[in-house]
Amino acid sequence: DIQMTQSPSSLSASVGDRVTITCRASQFMSTYLNWYQHKPGKAPKLLIYAASTLQSGVPSRFSGSGSGSEFTLIISSLQPEDFASYYCQQSYSTPYTFGQGTKLEIK
Amino acid sequence: QVQLQESGPGLVKPSQTLSLTCTVSGDSISSGGYYWNWIRQHPGKALECIGYIYYSGSTYYNPSLKSRVTISVDTSKNQFSLKLSSVTAADTAVYYCARQEAAAGSPFDYWGQGTLVTVSS
Numbered sequence: 001d002i003q004m005t006q007s008p009s010s011l012s013a014s015v016g017d018r019v020t021i022t023c024r025a026s027q028f029m030s031t032y033l034n035w036y037q038h039k040p041g042k043a044p045k046l047l048i049y050a051a052s053t054l055q056s057g058v059p060s061r062f063s064g065s066g067s068g069s070e071f072t073l074i075i076s077s078l079q080p081e082d083f084a085s086y087y088c089q090q091s092y093s094t095p096y097t098f099g100q101g102t103k104l105e106i107k
Numbered sequence: 108q109v110q111l112q113e114s115g116p117g118l119v120k121p122s123q124t125l126s127l128t129c130t131v132s133g134d135s136i137s138s139g140g141y142y143w144n145w146i147r148q149h150p151g152k153a154l155e156c157i158g159y160i161y162y163s164g165s166t167y168y169n170p171s172l173k174s175r176v177t178i179s180v181d182t183s184k185n186q187f188s189l190k191l192s193s194v195t196a197a198d199t200a201v202y203y204c205a206r207q208e209a210a211a212g213s214p215f216d217y218w219g220q221g222t223l224v225t226v227s228s
Contacts, residue, residue, distance in 0.1 A: 034214035042220060049214040087154060091212045095169040098154040
């Protein structure tokens with residue numbers, strides 16, 4: 001199985017901050033990397049797929065980059081509704097696997 | 108708007124079978140083109156893919172759970188279901204259903220809200 005290592009596991013930030021979350025894979029996986037946002041009690045929401053493609057309806061302050069085994073999610077200017085948990089997920093090979101998550105909290 | 112909703116018992120006794128159903132609205136499972144997935148998250152742990160089913164009934168199961176998992180589909184009700192046998196406390200988790208385009212590398216584009224299943228006597 002491909003192991004996904006996400007960092008940091010938690011992050012405190014303020015509205016307006018620029019935030020970077022990193023995801024590293026245990027092996028090469030091209031750009032088959034997806035990012036999700038998850039708020040307690042809600043359905044996880046797809047933000048970015050194929051490493052850098054913004055899902056329809058997702059604000060442009062979210063962006064993704066990377067290829068191979070290292071990937072990054074950037075939120076350019078945090079908004080109050082962005083405080084949530086974020087997960088990366090590889091769709092390169094089954095079983096598909098997720099990172100441990102990053103909990104983004106208000107400073 | 109596609110919506111998925113999990114349902115089933117929130118408490119299951121050890122050694123019994125966990126059974127959950129996912130009801131899909133806003134899309135027809137029988138239209139094809141998508142895999143219908145089960146994913147779970149243990150408390151404080153990473154999300155884990157359990158497996159998926161296609162409308163035709165073909166399935167994929169995570170090898171780590173394959174011996175205990177059965178996923179089935181009822182296209183007449185637009186539902187798919189999960190059965191996990193011989194459960195233990197280690198199967199306590201929030202269980203999600205999710206849709207995935209049946210194409211290489213596709214993400215999970217719609218998810219249910221999840222349902223907590225606790226395994227305890």
